[in-house]
Amino acid sequence: MPTLEIRDLHVTVDEADGGTKEILRGVDLTIGSGEVHAVMGPNGSGKSTLAYSIAGHPKYTVTGGSITLDGEDVLAMSVDERARAGLFLAMQYPVEVPGVTVSNFLRTAKTAIDGEAPKLRTWVKDVKQAMDDLKMDPTFAERNVNEHFSGGEKKRHEILQMELLKPKFAVLDETDSGLDVDALKIVSEGVNRSLASTGPGVLLITHYTRILRYIKPQFVHVFVDGRVAEQGGPELADSLEETGYDRFLTRA
Amino acid sequence: MTAVDETTTDPAAGSPVNTARAHSHGAGVVPDASRAERVTSFDVADFAVPTGREEEWKFSPLRELAPLFEAAPAGSAAVEVSGPDAVVHRTGTLQEVGAGTAFTPGDRAAVTGWAATAQAHLVSVPAEAELDAPVLVAVRGTAGTTTSGHLVVEAGHHARALVVISHTGSGAHRGGVEVRVGDGADLTVVTLQEWDADAVHVGQHDVLVGRDARVRHIAVSLGGKAVRLSTNVRYAGPGGDAQALGVYFSDAGQHLEHRLFVDHEATNCKSYVEYKGALQGDGAHAVWIGDVLIRAAAEGTETYELNRNLVLTDGARADSVPNLEIETGEIVGAGHASATGRFDDEQLFYLQARGITPDEARRLVVRGFFASIVERIGVPEISERLMTTIETELAATDLAGTSSTEEN
Numbered sequence: 001m002p003t004l005e006i007r008d009l010h011v012t013v014d015e016a017d018g019g020t021k022e023i024l025r026g027v028d029l030t031i032g033s034g035e036v037h038a039v040m041g042p043n044g045s046g047k048s049t050l051a052y053s054i055a056g057h058p059k060y061t062v063t064g065g066s067i068t069l070d071g072e073d074v075l076a077m078s079v080d081e082r083a084r085a086g087l088f089l090a091m092q093y094p095v096e097v098p099g100v101t102v103s104n105f106l107r108t109a110k111t112a113i114d115g116e117a118p119k120l121r122t123w124v125k126d127v128k129q130a131m132d133d134l135k136m137d138p139t140f141a142e143r144n145v146n147e148h149f150s151g152g153e154k155k156r157h158e159i160l161q162m163e164l165l166k167p168k169f170a171v172l173d174e175t176d177s178g179l180d181v182d183a184l185k186i187v188s189e190g191v192n193r194s195l196a197s198t199g200p201g202v203l204l205i206t207h208y209t210r211i212l213r214y215i216k217p218q219f220v221h222v223f224v225d226g227r228v229a230e231q232g233g234p235e236l237a238d239s240l241e242e243t244g245y246d247r248f249l250t251r252a
Numbered sequence: 253m254t255a256v257d258e259t260t261t262d263p264a265a266g267s268p269v270n271t272a273r274a275h276s277h278g279a280g281v282v283p284d285a286s287r288a289e290r291v292t293s294f295d296v297a298d299f300a301v302p303t304g305r306e307e308e309w310k311f312s313p314l315r316e317l318a319p320l321f322e323a324a325p326a327g328s329a330a331v332e333v334s335g336p337d338a339v340v341h342r343t344g345t346l347q348e349v350g351a352g353t354a355f356t357p358g359d360r361a362a363v364t365g366w367a368a369t370a371q372a373h374l375v376s377v378p379a380e381a382e383l384d385a386p387v388l389v390a391v392r393g394t395a396g397t398t399t400s401g402h403l404v405v406e407a408g409h410h411a412r413a414l415v416v417i418s419h420t421g422s423g424a425h426r427g428g429v430e431v432r433v434g435d436g437a438d439l440t441v442v443t444l445q446e447w448d449a450d451a452v453h454v455g456q457h458d459v460l461v462g463r464d465a466r467v468r469h470i471a472v473s474l475g476g477k478a479v480r481l482s483t484n485v486r487y488a489g490p491g492g493d494a495q496a497l498g499v500y501f502s503d504a505g506q507h508l509e510h511r512l513f514v515d516h517e518a519t520n521c522k523s524y525v526e527y528k529g530a531l532q533g534d535g536a537h538a539v540w541i542g543d544v545l546i547r548a549a550a551e552g553t554e555t556y557e558l559n560r561n562l563v564l565t566d567g568a569r570a571d572s573v574p575n576l577e578i579e580t581g582e583i584v585g586a587g588h589a590s591a592t593g594r595f596d597d598e599q600l601f602y603l604q605a606r607g608i609t610p611d612e613a614r615r616l617v618v619r620g621f622f623a624s625i626v627e628r629i630g631v632p633e634i635s636e637r638l639m640t641t642i643e644t645e646l647a648a649t650d651l652a653g654t655s656s657t658e659e660n
């Protein structure tokens with residue numbers, strides 16, 4: 001079974017004043033395919049840093065530890081190689097790419113990931129179906145990537161990519177933030193469709209438990225101050241809902 | 253209502269890394285003298301040979317352009333004109349084609365070019381004619397020769413036409429283009445600078461916009477050693493709408509200069525200027541000057557101008573100078589923006605995080621950068637050809653290391 005394994009990961013960022021700051025301080029996580037792991041933690045605890053570090057964002061420097069995908073050294077791969085190896089990051093703040101249409105972007109990405117251009121006819125149908133499922137207007141295909149998209153539209157567009165690119169492991173960074181209840185359901189259904197069809201491992205980063213009503217995690221990790229402070233099953237999320245992160249913070 | 257909006261930064265290109273090493277002038281510096289006072293004349297004696305100290309020549313490579321300042325007689329560039337039957341094409345002396353009613357030389361090269369033009373061309377679209385195909389004017393220079401030319405493009409009232417002027421070949425060329433847009437007409441003039449790498453070209457395009465007419469002037473400069481194009485827009489009556497758009501790609505040792513002047517005197521006219529350029533390689537130089545003058549009488553004016561430069565490598569330099577002079581408060585709006593930046597690393601990261609290779613990601617971003625203008629040319633084959641040229645230029649230089657997204 002494909003496994004994404006993060007061992008004792010230490011990550012720093014360069015600060016404006018020229019210094020460096022350690023943000024991840026020994027993260028351990030193992031995710032099997034088909035599993036949903038929720039990572040919950042307060043603002044600034046390093047959740048996005050973990051997500052970006054898995055994807056290979058150049059701003060983050062890995063100073064220790066390892067990330068492996070089926071034993072392959074992910075840290076040795078470039079950003080695009082990681083994606084082609086089956087990693088996917090749905091970003092907390094998706095980036096606008098002026099002048100590049102969604103349809104061109106999706107086709108280019110699909111071609112890159114599969115190593116060959118998708119068959120035109122089935123591809124057009126698949127895109128249409130996936131957009132339809134996510135209640136995205138067909139006109140989005142001809143709009144520029146994320147340009148003038150609302151927060152919710154950007155998140156749908158991320159999940160659209162997840163459904164079409166069919167990664168082995170997906171990191172969803174606060175995909176629930178900025179979504180109203182209806183949009184939250186639509187987006188969650190998209191993730192569940194992916195789980196049912198291709199069964200990726202999912203690292204679901206969130207602040208609140210509400211998305212966990214629609215996407216059921218088998219594992220919950222509490223993330224505090226750059227590392228996993230506690231882990232458990234779905235019941236851990238419920239207790240967090242009641243007590244918040246305070247008991248972890250005061251202990252830290 | 254008056255809205256004066258001076259924007260000098262651009263969120264997409266404003267981060268510190270994006271402005272690093274790229275040179276750009278700041279907000280619109282209004283020069284001491286009004287733009288209106290700049291000399292225009294048909295007399296060569298009114299323009300001295302530039303020394304480089306003049307405001308309007310200080311960015312230009314005078315050594316390269318020197319042959320174009322000579323007042324000696326010059327040959328004519330080879331010109332071929334083709335288009336739908338309705339279009340009238342005539343050649344003759346400047347006088348014979350009726351040149352000079354909407355064009356007055358504004359600098360030394362323009363006036364020597366005018367004086368040396370033995371054979372001029374007129375392309376005339378009859379009133380109310382709506383052309384279903386573009387008029388193509390192909391100008392071809394020859395290595396080792398200095399040539400001059402003058403083209404009058406005339407669109408009768410309520411005519412609709414697209415005129416594409418292409419420049420290829422080599423040598424040194426001075427080209428005057430005089431665009432007269434009749435009342436209510438809708439004219440697009442595209443000028444393509446696809447010169448060989450050693451060509452030099454100075455051009456002046458004067459555009460006179462008729463009452464309620466709509467004109468689009470699109471300049472595309474990709475080839476040549478040094479190209480300097482001045483585009484001047486004036487309005488013959490109220491209600492005119494002019495767009496001056498441009499793209500350029502300057503590579504190592506190449507100087508591409510675009511100077512715009514929109515002179516608003518009639519009431520209720522609109523102007524929109526947008527130039528986008530990419531620069532890469534040692535000594536790549538782009539200059540963009542955008543002067544807009546709203547005279548006291550030009551009430552109801554609406555104007556916006558924009559210049560964006562994408563600096564792809566070290567050693568390239570973009571000078572971008574917007575100037576806005578406003579003599580009346582009774583306008584609808586006036587603004588400008590100028591931004592010079594590098595590749596947006598976040599964009600490249602986003603694309604690469606979807607499996608797209610760094611080269612392909614840059615190609616997509618550059619294509620996207622230029623698309624909004626190139627797609628407005630109106631001839632899909634030309635747009636596609638230009639995009640291919642741009643991609644070839646992009647691929648010509650090894651960009652490794654120019655973006656931090658490259659690492660790992």
Ligand SMILES: Nc1ncnc2c1ncn2[C@@H]1O[C@H](COP(=O)(O)OP(=O)(O)OP(=O)(O)O)[C@@H](O)[C@H]1O
Nearest residue numbers: 013014015016023042043044045046047048049050
């Ligand atoms: N480039 C940077 N320079 C300095 N500090 C940084 C940089 N990037 C991130 N940080 C800091 O690292 C910490 C972790 O940030 P991160 O975005 O990973 O948190 P998060 O858990 O995702 O928070 P949120 O819930 O708000 O999304 C924060 O304190 C943040 O300010």
Ligand SMILES: [Mg+2]
Nearest residue numbers: 047048092174
């Ligand atoms: Mg975050």
